[in-house]
Amino acid sequence: MGSVADKARGRAKELAGRLTGNERLVAEGRTDQAKAKARRALRNLRERARGVMDAFGRS
Numbered sequence: 001m002g003s004v005a006d007k008a009r010g011r012a013k014e015l016a017g018r019l020t021g022n023e024r025l026v027a028e029g030r031t032d033q034a035k036a037k038a039r040r041a042l043r044n045l046r047e048r049a050r051g052v053m054d055a056f057g058r059s
Contacts, residue, residue: 003043006036 014029016022 003036003039006032006039010034010036 010029010032012029013032014026017025017027017029
């Protein structure tokens, strides 16, 4: 699942948890959002690494 979907799912879970008073669901939502943030960071790191490798003439 992509980071955008994880973020949206996380927000939905967090909101549903807040509305129902379900702390576990709130925590799951926050976890999904953190996963999305980590995936975005990893994707950005990979793109930067590719750029550096291309700049130095990747073989």
